[in-house]
Amino acid sequence: MQSTLSALSQRVTEAIAEAFQLKPEDVNPRLTRSQDDKFGDYQCNAAMGLAKQLGQKPRDIAQKIVDQLKTDDLCEAPEIAGPGFINLKLTTEYLAGQLTQTPPNPDDAAASEQTGPVRNQTGPVRDRIGIPTVEHAETIVVDMSSPNLAKEMHVGHLRSTVIGDSIARILEFAGHNVHRVNHVGDWGTQFGMLLEFVRQTQPDALEQKGNLVINDLEKFYVQAKKRFDDDPEFADRSRKNVVQLQSHDPNTIAIWEMFCHESLRHCHAIYEILGVENLVDRGESFYGPMLGDVVEEFKTKGHATESDGALCVFLDGFTSRDGDPLPMMIQKSDGGYNYDTTDLAAIRHRIHEMHADRIIYVVGIPQKQHFQMLFAAAEKVGWSSDNNMLTHIGFGSVLGEDGRPFKTREGGSVKLKDLLDEAEARARRVVEQNVEKGGDRSHFDESTINHIARTVAIGAVKYFDLSHNLASDYKFNFDNMLAMEGNTAPYMLYAYARIRSIARKADTANTEENAATSTNAPIVLEHDSELRLARMILRFPEIIDTLLVDLRPNLLTDYLFDLSKAFNMFYDRKQGVRVIDAKPMNIRASRLRLCDITARVLKTGLNLLGINTIERM
RNA sequence: GCGCUCGUAGCUCAGUCGGACAGAGCACCGGUUUCCUAAACCGGGGGUCGCAGGUUCAAGUCCUGCCGGGCGCACCA
Numbered sequence A: 001m002q003s004t005l006s007a008l009s010q011r012v013t014e015a016i017a018e019a020f021q022l023k024p025e026d027v028n029p030r031l032t033r034s035q036d037d038k039f040g041d042y043q044c045n046a047a048m049g050l051a052k053q054l055g056q057k058p059r060d061i062a063q064k065i066v067d068q069l070k071t072d073d074l075c076e077a078p079e080i081a082g083p084g085f086i087n088l089k090l091t092t093e094y095l096a097g098q099l100t101q102t103p104p105n106p107d108d109a110a111a112s113e114q115t116g117p118v119r120n121q122t123g124p125v126r127d128r129i130g131i132p133t134v135e136h137a138e139t140i141v142v143d144m145s146s147p148n149l150a151k152e153m154h155v156g157h158l159r160s161t162v163i164g165d166s167i168a169r170i171l172e173f174a175g176h177n178v179h180r181v182n183h184v185g186d187w188g189t190q191f192g193m194l195l196e197f198v199r200q201t202q203p204d205a206l207e208q209k210g211n212l213v214i215n216d217l218e219k220f221y222v223q224a225k226k227r228f229d230d231d232p233e234f235a236d237r238s239r240k241n242v243v244q245l246q247s248h249d250p251n252t253i254a255i256w257e258m259f260c261h262e263s264l265r266h267c268h269a270i271y272e273i274l275g276v277e278n279l280v281d282r283g284e285s286f287y288g289p290m291l292g293d294v295v296e297e298f299k300t301k302g303h304a305t306e307s308d309g310a311l312c313v314f315l316d317g318f319t320s321r322d323g324d325p326l327p328m329m330i331q332k333s334d335g336g337y338n339y340d341t342t343d344l345a346a347i348r349h350r351i352h353e354m355h356a357d358r359i360i361y362v363v364g365i366p367q368k369q370h371f372q373m374l375f376a377a378a379e380k381v382g383w384s385s386d387n388n389m390l391t392h393i394g395f396g397s398v399l400g401e402d403g404r405p406f407k408t409r410e411g412g413s414v415k416l417k418d419l420l421d422e423a424e425a426r427a428r429r430v431v432e433q434n435v436e437k438g439g440d441r442s443h444f445d446e447s448t449i450n451h452i453a454r455t456v457a458i459g460a461v462k463y464f465d466l467s468h469n470l471a472s473d474y475k476f477n478f479d480n481m482l483a484m485e486g487n488t489a490p491y492m493l494y495a496y497a498r499i500r501s502i503a504r505k506a507d508t509a510n511t512e513e514n515a516a517t518s519t520n521a522p523i524v525l526e527h528d529s530e531l532r533l534a535r536m537i538l539r540f541p542e543i544i545d546t547l548l549v550d551l552r553p554n555l556l557t558d559y560l561f562d563l564s565k566a567f568n569m570f571y572d573r574k575q576g577v578r579v580i581d582a583k584p585m586n587i588r589a590s591r592l593r594l595c596d597i598t599a600r601v602l603k604t605g606l607n608l609l610g611i612n613t614i615e616r617m
Numbered sequence B: 001g002c003g004c005u006c007g008u009a010g011c012u013c014a015g016u017c018g019g020a021c022a023g024a025g026c027a028c029c030g031g032u033u034u035c036c037u038a039a040a041c042c043g044g045g046g047g048u049c050g051c052a053g054g055u056u057c058a059a060g061u062c063c064u065g066c067c068g069g070g071c072g073c074a075c076c077a
Helices: A004-020 A046-054 A058-068 A092-100 A108-112 A155-173 A190-201 A217-230 A232-246 A250-274 A284-300 A339-353 A365-380 A416-436 A446-466 A489-508 A528-538 A540-550 A553-571 A585-608
Strands: A031-033 A042-044 A079-081 A085-088 A139-143 A177-182 A279-281 A305-307 A310-319 A325-331 A358-362 A390-393
Touching: A004 A031, A004 A042, A004 A046, A004 A058, A004 A540, A046 A058, A046 A085, A058 A079, A058 A085, A092 A528, A092 A585, A139 A155, A155 A177, A155 A250, A155 A358, A155 A416, A155 A446, A155 A540, A155 A553, A155 A585, A190 A217, A190 A232, A190 A250, A217 A232, A232 A250, A250 A279, A250 A416, A250 A446, A284 A310, A284 A325, A284 A339, A310 A365, A325 A339, A325 A365, A339 A358, A339 A365, A365 A390, A416 A446, A446 A489, A446 A553, A489 A553, A489 A585, A528 A540, A528 A553, A528 A585, A540 A553, A540 A585, A553 A585
Parallel strands: A139 A177, A139 A358, A177 A279, A358 A390
Antiparallel strands: A031 A042, A042 A085, A079 A085, A305 A310, A310 A325
């Protein structure tokens, strides 16, 4: 399955170059998808722009482009409309031909061997639906999730984790070599207090290695903080711990390692629920030994300036609240380092040691300026070679119903675990209600119900997050994300399950005479609803192309929703066509294959969002 | 104060490199269970795109100013 948009763009580019004697690389074909079906599938907006440049009437220019345009194998005859739009409408033959060529699903063989009511999914979907990988695979680091180990993961980490994973999946799908890096906060002054609290509350933890268990990290932190504030002696010992940690005192390091290990166990329990895999934990401490070298490099290259006893890098275009140049501090006046230094060391390590071609930071918008400065510094010191190498994907905040930052009633941060548990409990209630209604679902056993509830709940939280524009804040709302109607995971998963159900029913309805398999049947498009569905399916490759440039998951959720709606129209009793009982046989096979390809696109698309599908729900 | 970001239907949100009459879902009104699983489907009404200028053949989109919400601004990370 190839991108029709990119194929057509090439044709239009060639035609414009030919018509006006331009170099193809100087031509912008300005080809976009039409907003209204009545204008066809794609429109070229280049003529209006060229009019001024060439001093000719836009409609004349459009005509000259059309005269050179060779698109017979894809489109009907081009039409010029309005001020000079060139409208292109794909032919039925092209649409049918493209769909007919869709390669078979490599997962089909494996799937047919599973007989349970719910097919468990492990690992990535292998089905590419004929979409090619990029020509030049890059090594890409996705910096994501990155909780602070001192505390429990809270709702603030949701977006980075979910968006980062989706972006990583999209890049992997394209064939890139992706490293998900969890830049966890495992270093800093608050660890002195936590380690002291471990020493006092679990004194035997060190003897019984690996025996440190903290059931509630959040409570642990709060208690330690309280002791720190109330007890001067405790505070004093805490500060000593920080010093000992920094000087790598073996006993202190041992406790610190146990604590980090225990905290990471909490994190990975969440990642497991979320289905985030291949996330490499690489804490700030990892870069500790490199910090001196980083500072040295800035000094040697003449980019570090002393200011008020601290060592700073001054970058053009950044000013502080008083209008003075805003420095990036790489060494404090006491000789210590801060997070700017650590982040710089991480960039250097990723470029020099991991050989990253690109580094993508999935971190909230409030940190935008920090990353602008960080990237500017990395460029100044000569690590990053071009502007595309370092990218900050910023996102908005998760808000409560009142539009304020999402908090518990007590004003604390909402634990991610509690949030996901609540989503699952709500989803289970809905599943159980539906099972009680009987029908096809009455034989669902406990484990099936659990699996459905879990998949729907996690999918709902992720989909709700990903379906919003990255830049916007959004209001967290269980009812909205678990709604069966609208652009939600339950709707998408249900649409998928229904299509799969059609396939099962069609299988059992196969008689001797109509036993033809639909997996490689020629696609025949007759009805409007079939054509509409076909067009929608074939947009998938260009959506993937766009995602690789824009890295905006909500483009994908919108597309999948549109695809579902097109499918529902296709299957609609009144407006659609017959499928399972369609006659003659070649039409039935064609329509069943359309169902199958739709399901595959839905499944693949949802997988790129990190959402699992279920065969029945 | 400087900077970033958002403001689109009653509510929640989309809106591509500026492109043709501004989209979806919820809610509201009406219709649909003899191909799938009604957790569904189909149809309808509903908008001064915060305000005012400007650029352009064309502005929700770009520029300027203002109003309103959120956020960031060196020894915490």
